[in-house]
Amino acid sequence: MESPKTRAEEKESLRVEMFSDAVFAIAMTLLALDLKVPSLPDGTAMPGLGAALGHQWPSYVAFITSFFTVLIIWLNHHAMFKLVRRVNVRLLLANGLLLMMATVVPFSTELVAEYFQKPGARLACMIYAGIFVLASVFHNPTWYVASHDPGLLADDAPERVVKRITRHYRNGIPIYVIAMLGAFTVPMSPWEFAQGC
Amino acid sequence: MESPKTRAEEKESLRVEMFSDAVFAIAMTLLALDLKVPSLPDGTAMPGLGAALGHQWPSYVAFITSFFTVLIIWLNHHAMFKLVRRVNVRLLLANGLLLMMATVVPFSTELVAEYFQKPGARLACMIYAGIFVLASVFHNPTWYVASHDPGLLADDAPERVVKRITRHYRNGIPIYVIAMLGAFTVPMSPWEFAQGC
């Protein structure tokens, strides 16, 4: 028994999810633009291309890492918005902060691929890690608005799921803060392929 | 109690919204292509990358400003189309004008980032501001068609909301005209980071 109002609201939340999905999908596809076709001087013999492509391996590792990290960010976003039925301006702005980090990933990926094993590698890795840390951090304002502003969550959102997500994010904040501070002194190992940074 | 006809019409309006959302989402993601990985001569010591990235700060400010400005344009578009149920060719063409401005933002953003604090900064800032002014101005023909052509607004669009939007846009027109004229003589402060233009 759904009223027309409920239908319209559902559509509104769906539109925000689809807008967010489009941003994630484009960011993930643009990642592949960081894979550059090597340009060799004419007349280079066959091993030339193989060696040039092999030399680009940091690009491939960075591409695959970023692709799946953005996919996981999308999964978390997905899980969060499954509970959201209505949206307001505050939610859309908080969500925008999160999306902005996704759009920056192709830049930070190219940065780390370019400066890996060169001077500047440590800074490049810190920026690369920092963008993903910020993407995690920015789930907090989005979820805060969704769960505190009245009437945004779906009526059938199970209360224990809401509490679990809130606890998960709240406990995450000090970890994120430490991680961010740490990212400026010690590189975070999972993101930076230890040897190169 | 919805007739099949109503269902088809709802789907039609949804398709236009989703098409528009895709354009906004792509424009916002392409903005990040303006963030360029600096290319340093081999053997530059570590501060080199940090300094080069720091030197690009106008790019970051322009990126963040443009990202949120397009997000706000999207919000306004969103609010307008929530009231629209059916579309016609005139509405789609007017909407196209609005979308075209969104697609131009990555260009004007790169322009202002590139010429900030250089000769030509003032012109770059005027163009940057001008594109956003035009995006605002072009809400008018879209809303005019939506609210004047018979049968395009949803039957349950609250009349006071329709009137408020109409008044909002109509009052906006002289302001926009003055702003546009002004943009060719005095740069508009919120968009142009006073010092650089």
Place this chain on the structure above:
Amino acid sequence: MESPKTRAEEKESLRVEMFSDAVFAIAMTLLALDLKVPSLPDGTAMPGLGAALGHQWPSYVAFITSFFTVLIIWLNHHAMFKLVRRVNVRLLLANGLLLMMATVVPFSTELVAEYFQKPGARLACMIYAGIFVLASVFHNPTWYVASHDPGLLADDAPERVVKRITRHYRNGIPIYVIAMLGAFTVPMSPWEFAQGC
């Protein structure tokens, strides 16, 4: 009174429309990548940027022309698919031909903007016009499959509309053929800004 089967089919046709819309939206947004920020030697005085931007006017004309032409192709596609309820592989392949032309438009637009008023302008204009002619021509196989393969059109598609579209496209074929042949000898005036070609 809809059966579950009908609901699934409706979703299927919607997915094709949305896929097509995404391609049109991306192509339209990528058009703006053809707008290039001019690079001036450092120390160029202010009129330098204005003159350099003014010099790019064929890019702006080509961008606006292409943007609205793709928008009109999208409108036609939209009108066609409003009548389609189910899809098959043949329809998807025919539709793919049409979409491929949309993806090529940013290339042909850059070509015409680059070679306008240079040697090669006539060829560039012919290619620019040719892509749009092909986009029109490729509506035919899509509509042919949609209207001839049994069960693809919506049951409530008004027969006179179906007949009108069929006639419209069938009469169009000789015109398109002449136009295409003509495009290789005489440039088509509306698309090519007479003076430059």
Place this chain on the structure above:
Amino acid sequence: MESPKTRAEEKESLRVEMFSDAVFAIAMTLLALDLKVPSLPDGTAMPGLGAALGHQWPSYVAFITSFFTVLIIWLNHHAMFKLVRRVNVRLLLANGLLLMMATVVPFSTELVAEYFQKPGARLACMIYAGIFVLASVFHNPTWYVASHDPGLLADDAPERVVKRITRHYRNGIPIYVIAMLGAFTVPMSPWEFAQGC
């Protein structure tokens, strides 16, 4: 007679399809960025542009081949997801592998277009073919999860279709393995335009 739970699940599967569609659509549109406008020295006479464009024919062949191959991958993806109603994390990750291959196609297409008829052509063709082989191979984990994890397939998925797809993919595995091994020794003919590799 649908419960609210069923409606929410349907929406969830739809969101994954739309996300995947967006990735396919963007990858297909980015393919056209591999078509490069030739840059000729000023004052080159008219045949110059025609010859330069003609010289790029491997780009056109590679573009068209890739466009329709990705379209066919999309068709297969489409056919698979028509049977899927609910998604879980494992399905989304497996689907991510498949999507990653689609995003790489613009790179491998540019690679083959660039190195066609040059030293390195054979390697470029092998990589080009290899990406499409991987895209086929990665349908397997996606379908395996969809058909084995309980409750993901639509209740009305016809059992014989499910079995046929499973058999089709299972029988495909040894063929894919042989093809992949072969791709490293003998170039696969349909993808590589025999003469150039």
